[in-house]
Amino acid sequence: MTRHLRAGLVGLGMMGRHHARILSQLPGVELVVAADPRGDPHRATRDIPIVATVEQLLSHRLDYCVVAVPTADHPTVALHLAAAGVPTLIEKPLAPDLPTARAVAEAFDAAGIIGAVGHIERYNPALQALRTRLTDGALGTVYQIATRRQGPYPPRIRDVGAVLDLATHDLDITTWITGLPLVSVTARTLARSGRIAEDLVTILGELSDGTITNHLVNWLSPLKERVTIATGSHGCLAADTVHGDLTFYANGSTRTEWAAAEVFRGVTEGDITRYAIPKREPLLGEHEAFRDAVRGEDAPIITLWQAAATIAAAEAVLTSAATGDPTTPELAQVPPATFNLAGYTLATEKPSSR
The missing domain is CATH 3.40.50.720 (NAD(P)-binding Rossmann-like Domain)
Known part of the structure; x- marks a missing residue:
């Protein structure tokens, strides 16, 4: 035994x-x-x-x-x-x-x-499924990784700001699901809740292959949102990590003949599929x-070295926010x-x- x-x-x-x-x-x-x-x-x-x-x-x-x-x-x-x-x-x-x-x-x-x-x-079922599909080429050429992570300020967090506590999730997710390093970040922060540290950050980044990344992170919204969206030549994958859902929005091949609808719905619109995936507690x-x-x-x-690389990315975000210039982690x-x-x-x- x-x-x-x-x-x-x-x-x-x-x-x-x-x-x-x-x-x-x-x-x-x-x-x-x-x-x-x-x-x-x-x-x-x-x-x-x-x-x-x-x-x-x-x-x-x-x-x-x-x-x-x-x-x-x-x-x-x-x-x-x-x-x-x-x-x-x-x-x-x-x-x-x-x-x-x-x-x-x-x-x-x-x-x-x-x-x-x-x-x-990394253990969220929606993000694991998204990563698998990216690896399998479901999106073709990947253009962008975008995340939104916002909600009310948690009183338990008192020693770090939104960049180290929240944005480190998204910085880590992005390099993990793509397998690519972050080579440049430009960021802006705000402090509006009365705390010394920042409670809002917006980040524009670039991966080593030219993929664009952007992250909206804050403790100032009554709307709790945890979303990661990967966009590529075949469509986009949207992961809702609060509920563990993954949805694929495919680019369509059927021409839209109704001009007004085409304006609002984009150039092409295909099938929308929400995947049935096992949902285990991360x-x-x-x-x-x-x-x-x-x-x-x-x-x-x-x-620990992977986590240190994420700290380096977070420090680059804070440096960019302080200087106003793009920064390399x-x-x-x-x-x-x-x-x-x-x-x-x-x-x-x-x-x-x-």
């Missing part, structure tokens, strides 16, 4: 409670301890010790750990776990800045242990992947890897700066 992996959790706040729920029911895993100096405010755990510090958590002989503390605290907790030799899954974003993200990635490389980051949108997929990676299996994890692509994990990579070489 295979031994259950002993898992720990650092942080029992708004996200930590969901990690606790998944870890408590994940096959092959036993959640044995959680750490949070405030205890368990959401009563997310049952019958396990709740300790105040990472040092106390490490006394429970862990096989791996999940970190769900504020972004500013990610590096301290992650470096402590790396020094202890504990494989770790860290909530996104990996760190508040690129030098710190690099330091965390280097620490896990030096320790020879797996580290991963919870860019949860957080469950994220945990399954990391569990399997800890077991030594091929698994679709997001490596310092890390434009994931570094080479020595082996693949089901189409993803575990990076074992450090990326060089551009």
